[in-house]
Amino acid sequence: MFRFIIKSFAFQKLRNNIIPIPKRTVTSFSSLFIGYNIQYNNIQNIFSKTILRTRQNNVCSKNKYLLSRYNHDIPRVHRNCWKCNSEIDYLSIHCNRKDCGVIQNVFPNDVTYFEILGVGKKVNGQLQPTYDIDSDQLRKNFLLLQQRVHPDSYSTKEDRQEYNYASQQSSLINKAYQVLRDPLSRAKYMLKLNNISISESESLQDQELLMEILDVREQLEEATNENNVKVIKNESEDKINNILAELSQAFSSNDFCMAKESTVKLQYWYNIRNATIDWQPGKRIEIYH
Incomplete structure (x- = not known):
């Protein structure tokens, strides 16, 4: 990035003739271009190509390592109990x-849903986000946590603050579970951790796939019985399973461009599957694209 800024600054100087420049080989600006031997006529091309590469890589490459924020490069060892101020484990729900x-207040914002529910890829004793998770383990951890923080267990406490914290903890744990249990929302959440957002109306760039979606919508509208719809539903399930495999590969290789593209496709096929579930003869088919 620093080299790019230096190149940009030098190009502006060259272009605006702030410093006289010979039309032959440029050897000035030695402090800016140490080790470079640049032809003046090529400078603008170099600069333009640099901008183009930066724009092309901007969406995904700059995000490739953002998950390091959640890899605990700076160890998070403890926080303090709100009541007795003693040090407790960073992810502890109760004071040690x-x-x-006492039950603690909700986790800090930099704690991921994966850490809250104790699922993910363990690296150096720390849980890192991963798309492939054990659904059974996820549910088991969720139920155990909800037992520990259920607000009803704190409704008779003298200190009302514990009841409030229990309600907040229960709500957060439930939200984390709802996000991670569903493949689509889990993919969106992992992209969000990398500063990539996907809206409900995200456009599909693959025109061939878009035409396939429109064709399926037409088939649903023309369907006359549940058997016709069942065929479409089974096809959509196959498509979804294939996309889930793509997402697994994309996230495991930190290819967030592919992950975003696959997530958008998954969103479309989710809509088709939902349409088959809601199908009724003569009912208008709503598939957003």
Whole structure:
């Protein structure tokens, strides 16, 4: 990035003739271009190509390592209990002191849903986000956590603050579970962790696939019985399974461009599957694109 800024600055100087420039080989600006031997006529081409590469890579390459924010490069060891101020484990739900033991307030914003629910890829003892998770383990961890924070268990506490924190914890844990249990919302969440967002009306760039979606919509509209719809539903399930395999590969290789493209496709096929479930003779088919 620093080299790009230097090149940009030098090009502006060359273009605007702030410093006289010979039409032959440029050897000035030695402090800016140490080791470079640049033809003046090629400078603008170099600069333009640099901008083009930057724009092409901007969406995905700059995001490739953003998950390092969640890899705990700076170890998060503890926080402090809101009541007794003693140090507790960063991900602890209750104070570790036996004479205190109060439920804690919700986790800091930099704690991911994967950490909250104890699923993901373990690296150096830390849980990192991963698309492939054990659904059974996820549900088991969710139920155990909800037992520990259920607000009803704190409704009789003298300190109302514990009940409030229990309600907040329960709500957060439930939200985390709803996001991670569904392949589409899990993909969107992982992209969001990398500063990539996908709206409900995200456009599909693959025109061939878009035509396929429109064709399926027409088939649903012309369907006369549930058997016709069942065929379409089975086809959509196959498509979804194939896209899930793509997402697994994309996230495991940190290819967020592919992950975003596959997530948009998954969103479309989800809509088709939902349309087959809601299908009724003569009912208008709503598939957003």
